[in-house]
Amino acid sequence: MKMLIQNGLIVNSDSTIRADVLVENGKITAVGSGLDAAGAEIVDASGKYVLPGAIDSHTHLEMPFNGTVSADSYFAGTRAAACGGVTTVFDFAIQRKGMGIREIAQERDALCRPQACVDYAFHVALTDLTDDVLTEFQDAVEYGLMSYKLFMVYKKDGLMMSDADIYKALLRSRETGALISVHAENPDIIDLNIENFLKNGQTSAWYHYLSRPEFVEAEADKRAIHWAKSTGAPLYIVHLANADGMKAVEEAVTEGYTIYAETCPQYLHFTCDVYKREDGRNFVCSPPMKGQASQDALWEGIKKGFITTVATDHCPFTTKQKDWGKDDFTKIPNGCMGIENLYPYMLSEANKGRLTFNRAVQLCSKNPADIFGCTEKGAVLPGKDADIVLYDPAIDFTITNENMHSDCDYTIWEGVRLKGYVTRTYSRGRLVFQDGTFCGEAGWGKFLKRAGRSAESKA
Incomplete structure (x- = not known):
């Protein structure tokens, strides 16, 4: 052709x-x-x-969570991606106890391959960091799986990694050319806040935000950055949403460390006020949207170059699923849609003069391609x-x-x-x-085996 x-x-x-x-x-x-x-x-x-087509480097398709599964299949999610100018989608293969890195990615690939309408890749979310898994880092990177996510939250769901395990993963990533990313929030303070709110009958979506306010995320950002600095390993912070965390990233990068910060369109457009709305539960995600000062700081981070990528954390749930938590915010499945809105939103902001079109392309295409080894x-x-x-x-x-x-029956972008x-x-x-x-078709997308970073490279 x-x-x-x-x-x-x-x-x-x-x-x-x-x-x-x-x-x-x-x-x-x-x-x-x-x-x-x-x-x-x-x-x-x-x-x-x-x-160039956009790369959404953070999505959760067909993801089991909170007793249900996210609303978009691999077909529906990659179809929506194509319709928004996203030509590569990164999903998360979440490790189960006893499974290896390649094993869980290959299992997820078998589900995705016949459905994908655009090209795709996987980050592996590690939840069981055994010695065997640490040893497998090298082979997995050579296989094309070079990026691993570790949760600093979701203790009760069995996803959270200890501080020591995250530190070990950073050390091993430096040796092997892998890249560690973290979901940074403080779980103990969140759990304490939730317990107190529920005792007082404070159960609306607004209390989802109040249980995870700015400092809960910022404190965890700073801890993760300290570990990366001490190990000399690069670090990728997913869905950064707060001003103090943005400041910590800026300081570390200015000092010469390789700290990548990703933010999402929902944090750039909405503030925590959405949780006061009648449909506030539809906006529940973690981290939640924050206050205006945090949103302003993220846009300043984009302007100054300290936000490296924009991705969506696309994880939609239907109205029926969200309604599970209409009387208790802890039962609301966490996640919002955005895969089809990523590129159009950022390009629209460029068209309005908030950033250049070149910078929008850099954030949504060039940088994720370079960081995650998508050489083509x-x-x-x-x-x-x-x-x-x-x-x-x-x-x-x-x-x-x-x-x-x-496939979701509403959009927060309505x-x-x-x-x-x-x-x-x-x-x-x-x-x-x-x-x-x-006008695409299921099965067209291909799995991308990606290049690792240079091993032993210092930040």
Whole structure:
């Protein structure tokens, strides 16, 4: 298959040029003018931006949690991704006791492979850090599994890792080229807050936020950063949502340490006030949305370069599932949707002048590709996969659940107005979304085996 995208404005993380893009057999083979169009399908991108596909490096599809399973299957989740310009999705393979790293990833792959509409990869969430698992780090990295998540919370759910285990994992990651990420919150303070609220009959969604206020996350961020600094290992903090944690990241990076900070669109757009709404339970996620000062700090972190990536933590639950906690916030399944909103939201903010389009591409495509070893993703350049998005900056788009492509029956983004929108998505040269319509298929996506970091590299 040969395709020539003409007359568009190509936006990469470090450049903006008017040029054509030649695609052959799923790869970008040339970028420039006067390219050979013989036998090619011609795509006129006049008035459009030509962007690399986004990488959502944080999703939870078909995830068992709180006695249920998240609402989007691998098919529905990757379909929604394609319709929002996301061409690579990272999901979490959560280890069960006694299982190895490759074993749990391969089990998850068997579920995902026949359903995936775009390319995908896995982070392995470690919950049982035995000596055998630590030994397996090297083989797993060579297999293409180089990123591991450790929870500092969810003690009662059996997911939490001890401080010592996280420290051991950081030491081993430095030796093997793996990358450790953490969900940073203080579980003991959360549990104490919850106990007190329930005793006092304070059970609405607002108390979900009050049980996990800013300092509960910030304290854990700072602990994890101290461990990374002492081991010389890089650290990736997922879904950063608070001002003090942002400050700690900035200080560590300024000192020369490799600390990556990810935030999410919901933290950039909503504040904790959503938990006072009648539908506040729909916004329950962990960490929760925080106050205006924290949101301002995150945007400042984006402006100054200390936020490294934006991803979604996509983990939707239906209205019926969320209603389990209508009278008790502790029973609300934690998670919100966003996989289809990631790129359109960040590009809309760029279109409004809040950041540059180059920075939006860097946060949503180039940086996650580089950090997580997706060597063929992240840019519209020769040799890269033809993961390409056409974006029309002139479209006025209002998000409604009816025009989304998730299996969830509502969206927290209902009524949000965007300036500009994705009009086409190509996955390895194949058209998977066009003008509001999904046109991909289950099973098209392929598993990405990713390159590890350089072992023994100091932060």
